[in-house]
Amino acid sequence: MIASQLAEETVQVALISSGTHPNLARHFGMKPAEADALLNHGFGVISAEMPRASAAAAVPVLTALGLQVALLPKNVEPAVALFDLSIRLKHADAIHLVRSTLARLGWTGNVALEDFRGPAGFEIDGLPRAKADDYLAALRVLRGVSATLSAQSSAIYDVFAPSTGLGTDMAQILRHLSVMACSAKDHCPQIAVSLDRHMLKCLLARFPNAGLIGVNQAFQRYHLTLTASGRISIQELADFLATRGCSVAEMNEAVASRRGFRLESGLTRTAAKQFVADYAMIGMTVRADLVLG
Numbered sequence: 001m002i003a004s005q006l007a008e009e010t011v012q013v014a015l016i017s018s019g020t021h022p023n024l025a026r027h028f029g030m031k032p033a034e035a036d037a038l039l040n041h042g043f044g045v046i047s048a049e050m051p052r053a054s055a056a057a058a059v060p061v062l063t064a065l066g067l068q069v070a071l072l073p074k075n076v077e078p079a080v081a082l083f084d085l086s087i088r089l090k091h092a093d094a095i096h097l098v099r100s101t102l103a104r105l106g107w108t109g110n111v112a113l114e115d116f117r118g119p120a121g122f123e124i125d126g127l128p129r130a131k132a133d134d135y136l137a138a139l140r141v142l143r144g145v146s147a148t149l150s151a152q153s154s155a156i157y158d159v160f161a162p163s164t165g166l167g168t169d170m171a172q173i174l175r176h177l178s179v180m181a182c183s184a185k186d187h188c189p190q191i192a193v194s195l196d197r198h199m200l201k202c203l204l205a206r207f208p209n210a211g212l213i214g215v216n217q218a219f220q221r222y223h224l225t226l227t228a229s230g231r232i233s234i235q236e237l238a239d240f241l242a243t244r245g246c247s248v249a250e251m252n253e254a255v256a257s258r259r260g261f262r263l264e265s266g267l268t269r270t271a272a273k274q275f276v277a278d279y280a281m282i283g284m285t286v287r288a289d290l291v292l293g
Helices: 024-028 032-041 052-064 092-104 129-140 167-180 197-206 234-242 248-256 269-281
Strands: 010-017 044-051 068-072 082-089 122-128 145-151 156-160 190-196 213-216 221-228 261-268 285-290
Touching (some): 044 052, 082 092, 082 129, 092 145, 129 145, 156 197, 221 269, 269 285
Antiparallel strands (some): 082 122
16 A cells, blocks of 8 residues: 655545455445446556545555555556566476466566576566466466565565675665664675665665665575574484484584574575574574575
8 A cells, every 4th residue: 555645635546456356336436337347457546536534544444455555646647556576496497387487478588597596586577467466376386486476566675785795885885774774783694674665776776886685575585594502402402303304413513514504494584583583482593594596
């Protein structure tokens, strides 16, 4: 949902992405046929002018029913809702399935294995809702392939430093992030959290040569790695590792080598944060590593 800061007492209400089919007539006085046509189209003006308070009261209901609604000044043309798609391969051979599926769907770009090595996988940006849903449905049934969809209007990004570091720009970038109130607690490799699309574009434009990488939180995946056994007893640790087909000696060797012992793979950002908290609660020291490809 997009709700601009508006001074006008009346606003235009625009549908920018449809999901399920609620009865718009109840909230906006539309004829059922008009509401059906608008929902089938998936985009358009619901009401050219209505009291702002009434429109704002209806938005949570429509959002809960799967509709994305914008409250706009009366003379502003509503923008079509666009979606970004992230595709990941679970094994390299799956690229052939992705290529053939995308070609069948009308995708004309080249798809190489190295395109999947970024922290968000292989991205296709700016898809209209109907096409985005078609892509997602076709890709999700492919063996060895995962796909995730994110609306551009609600996307939230984290910013990561390049593998070579930020160099002399580091202090200036961190000062700027502090002003933006989006600095991360740890500055390597994640240096900023929870930027919207506009904030990200401004940051990358301000420091175009710093190699900053903005990654949609919905597209991030993490490996969870045990770095120390912490406070739990040796017997508890042995029992825990046995469920994963591993011994304490193997875990100690992995930890001593500084690579750590892999506990979980391919977690979403939300799941990774929860796992880190859960393991910390029982006394085990773990870290979440961003999957780079």
